[in-house]
Amino acid sequence: MRYHTLDAVQIPEDVWWTDEFAWKAVEQSSTRGLTGARIVQVGVKLKGRPITLTSNERGGWVPRSTVLALRAFADAPGVTYTLTLADGRAYQVQFDHEREFTATPIRPAGDMTGSTHYRVTVPLIEV
Numbered sequence: 001m002r003y004h005t006l007d008a009v010q011i012p013e014d015v016w017w018t019d020e021f022a023w024k025a026v027e028q029s030s031t032r033g034l035t036g037a038r039i040v041q042v043g044v045k046l047k048g049r050p051i052t053l054t055s056n057e058r059g060g061w062v063p064r065s066t067v068l069a070l071r072a073f074a075d076a077p078g079v080t081y082t083l084t085l086a087d088g089r090a091y092q093v094q095f096d097h098e099r100e101f102t103a104t105p106i107r108p109a110g111d112m113t114g115s116t117h118y119r120v121t122v123p124l125i126e127v
Contacts, residue, residue, distance in 0.1 A: 002086040004053065006093075006122075009069045013086035015053045015060035015120065023049045049126040051083065051093060055119035065114040067103040070122060074101040080127055091126050099123035 003010040030040045055061055062070075073081060074095045084090045095101065102121040105112065 004086050005082075005084045006070070006073065006124075007081045009066060009073070011053060011062060011066065011070075011122070012060055015055050015062065015122070017051060017085070018054045019050050019052045025049075047126050049091075050096060050099075051091060051124040051126060052099070053120070053122040053124070055121070057119075060119070061106055061117035062103075062120055063114060064105075064112055064116045064118060067118050067120060070120065071101065071103070074122075081124075083124060091124075093124040094127050096123040096125040 002013045004013060004015065005011070025045055026042060027045055028040065028042045030038055033039050073079070076095075077097065078094065080092055080094055082090060083093045100121070101123060103118040104120075106117045106119065109116070
């Protein structure tokens with residue numbers, strides 16, 4: 001199995017990037033000038049792309065030990081990490097604190113161990 005890595009933390013490759021194609025690299029705004037002519041401004045976004053890694057019902061499950069490591073990363077404000085996807089693409093990211101990091105156990109139990117598996121949502125943002 002191949003892995004994504006967030007610094008040294010391994011995340012299974014079937015935790016997938018759900019919003020990979022939901023971001024627009026080009027931003028545009030328009031207004032009307034005093035003459036009534038339309039004024040259009042267009043620019044390319046340099047950073048700020050959301051990268052949300054998400055498990056699903058059938059896969060992308062991560063062990064509790066990984067969840068604890070990701071939670072520690074999420075609780076560190078302003079820290080930049082290197083995310084390397086399983087296909088080799090790399091991004092400099094931070095946790096997006098406007099969105100929630102979630103981890104839900106596959107089979108909740110009273111004796112969770114380091115190998116108990118969870119579904120996760122890891123909200124990152126490119127910096």
